[in-house]
Amino acid sequence: MRIFQLLFVVTAASTAAFCSPGGILEKVTKIQVDPTVISHPENVEGTITGDLVRYNLRAAVKDAHFEEGDSPIRAHFVLDKFFSDGGVKKLTSLGTGHSTKTVDGKLVIQDSSGKELASVPIHVHGSVAFGQAQGEDAQGHHATSDFEQRLLKEIEMLK
Amino acid sequence: MIFRKLIGHIHDFISSVMQRGPMPSRPVVSFGMKKTAVGVVACVLIGAASLCAQGEQVFKGTVCLGPEGRTPIVKDGQSMLPCTVKHPKMGSKYVLFNSDTKISYKVDGHPKPKAFAGHDVVIIGALDPATGTIHIDDMFTALPQKLVQATSVYIDCDACPRGMSAAWQAAFDELEDWKRFDITPDPKKADVIFVFAANPYLGDYVTRDGPDKRPVNIRITYMNAVDPKTGENLWGDSRDWGSLFVARATRDLIKELKSRLDQESQTDAQSLAARHHASKTLPKTSN
Numbered sequence: 001m002r003i004f005q006l007l008f009v010v011t012a013a014s015t016a017a018f019c020s021p022g023g024i025l026e027k028v029t030k031i032q033v034d035p036t037v038i039s040h041p042e043n044v045e046g047t048i049t050g051d052l053v054r055y056n057l058r059a060a061v062k063d064a065h066f067e068e069g070d071s072p073i074r075a076h077f078v079l080d081k082f083f084s085d086g087g088v089k090k091l092t093s094l095g096t097g098h099s100t101k102t103v104d105g106k107l108v109i110q111d112s113s114g115k116e117l118a119s120v121p122i123h124v125h126g127s128v129a130f131g132q133a134q135g136e137d138a139q140g141h142h143a144t145s146d147f148e149q150r151l152l153k154e155i156e157m158l159k
Numbered sequence: 160m161i162f163r164k165l166i167g168h169i170h171d172f173i174s175s176v177m178q179r180g181p182m183p184s185r186p187v188v189s190f191g192m193k194k195t196a197v198g199v200v201a202c203v204l205i206g207a208a209s210l211c212a213q214g215e216q217v218f219k220g221t222v223c224l225g226p227e228g229r230t231p232i233v234k235d236g237q238s239m240l241p242c243t244v245k246h247p248k249m250g251s252k253y254v255l256f257n258s259d260t261k262i263s264y265k266v267d268g269h270p271k272p273k274a275f276a277g278h279d280v281v282i283i284g285a286l287d288p289a290t291g292t293i294h295i296d297d298m299f300t301a302l303p304q305k306l307v308q309a310t311s312v313y314i315d316c317d318a319c320p321r322g323m324s325a326a327w328q329a330a331f332d333e334l335e336d337w338k339r340f341d342i343t344p345d346p347k348k349a350d351v352i353f354v355f356a357a358n359p360y361l362g363d364y365v366t367r368d369g370p371d372k373r374p375v376n377i378r379i380t381y382m383n384a385v386d387p388k389t390g391e392n393l394w395g396d397s398r399d400w401g402s403l404f405v406a407r408a409t410r411d412l413i414k415e416l417k418s419r420l421d422q423e424s425q426t427d428a429q430s431l432a433a434r435h436h437a438s439k440t441l442p443k444t445s446n
Contacts, residue, residue, distance in 0.1 A: 048335040051342075055331070059344035068345075099328065129328040 023158040024109060024117045030067040033058045034076035039105075043081045052128060053077050053103070059144070060151035064159070072112035077122075077151075079105040101128045103147055107154055120154045215296055217425065218264065218282040220257035222275040222298075225265070243277040255282060255293060265292040275300065281423070302423050306384050306393040309350035312340040313387070317356045317364075318371040322402040326355035326380060329406035333413040339420070351393065352385045355409060359397075365390035377401075380408035384416070394419070 025031075036050035036057075046052075057077050061068050081104035102125050109118040126146025144152075223242040242256070253272040254263045266272055266282065279301040284293040312334065316327040330353060334342055343349050354360060357375045360383040361367075383395035396415055398408035 048332055051335050052331060055342060055344060062345050099325075129331060 025066075025073070025155065025158045028066065028071075028073050030069055030071040030073070031061050032071040032074045033061055033068055034074050037076060037078045037108075039078055039080050043083070044079055045083050049082050050079065053079055053082070053105075053147075056128065056145060056148040057107070057151055059148050060155055063144070063148070063152050064155045066155075073117075074110045074112075075155075076108055076110075077105055078108055079103070081105070099129065100126060101147075103128060107151060109158065118158055120158075122150055122154065124150050215283055215285045218255055218257070218284065218286075218293055219279070219301060220255045220264075220282075221279050222253055222266070222272055222277065223256050223263075224276065225252040225254045255280070263291075265290065266295055266298075267292050268295040269298050272298075279303070302419055303393045305386055306351055307420065307423050310339075310341060311343045311348060311350050313343055313346040313349035313352045315346070315352055315354045317354050318358070318373070318375055319355065320375055321377060322405050323355075323357050323375065323377050323380075325406040326409045329409040330355060330413060333410045337413070337417055339417075346387055349387055352387050353413075354381075354383045354385050356381050356383075360385070360392055360395060362390055362392055377405065380405050380412065382409065382412040382416070 033054060036053045038044050038050055044050075054077065057075060058068055061075065081102065083102050085100045102123075104123050105121075107118075107120045107122055108116060110116055124147045128145050128147045221242060224244060224247050253266055253276065255266050256263045264286065266284075268284070269275075275298060280298050281301050282293055282295055283297045284295040286293050314327055314330045314334070316324060316330075319326060331342060334340055334353075346352055352364065354364060356371065357377045357379060358371065358373050359381055364385045365388070378401060379397050379399045381395065381397045384393040385391070386393055394416060396412055398404075398411055400408040
């Protein structure tokens, strides 16, 4: 009897896995990337940080093979915190090209009515602009940052 | 006792040096600065004043040999005059040809018009309507239209190891401040690509297979505006500021391009000449 129960569970699980409905971006081909929303300006350093974060999101959308432009599906990043390494770390990395940032926030996907379809919390401690490792091994076409990689991973999971 | 005297002497000596030391140098430095500033202002004012007096205008077009210096050639069954020839006839003159208006002007007053032959230029000068001659006050090469009309840009830090990687962030910051271009993450959608590198650009952006494999010695920061379709270098310059000042060099290069593009969009000869004189006269920023 137990064997039948076990078989039933295994069959049900595999059926669920193969027939599970796709993610919210399954049939989406085009995404509109909206400007970054800065929830706590006092926790965000730099004047163009919002633009840099949006650039990373645009790059991730492109790398996930979505077209970017006018679309009912919209994506933006809500930035809670953004800061660089402290003075000592900055000083020790002078001239090396290493620049580590801490980014806290969430990736938000909305439909045309503004209804939130997904909200993914993201915390990254790494590069946000294109850094040394990427520049060394590739022509800029393939350059990427830790933050962009994380965004890409989350977008892929929503497919 | 002797020890106290010795300390007293040392104290006196240090005090005198501290009081006297900077004294002679300060006035010299400030005098030098003042002199430079007065020189710059004078140049700008003199330039502007001379333009007011002469009623100068801005002319754009291509510098070509005059018809007397060229031999017509037949191309696709049509007879035409080439803009330049390898060996122009003795005494041949140069003209400015505007392809939009199809008007040619004789040019006069520039010591080396030959150096601009075949190039698109901007001329600041006074037109003598009776002879159709422009008396040149200043002439400089115009930026390619592809660059002037570009609205989107892709930033590429090509082979950017170590300190060179600071160029990308600095370029992004400066371009965002400028607000002229949409910085796109897709090079295929960009009107122009800004390539930053520690090695000179070889014009192979499109044709090169993979990354630039030349060894990188970070001393000079190069910036090139590249046509994404052809890889042609539309504009480029460099700063020999060392590896610690890559970010500053990058920002300065973008400011230089901004200044050039601003000049291109000027149609008012007086302000254009004033800007051009100022940019030539101002001392270069040191490290």
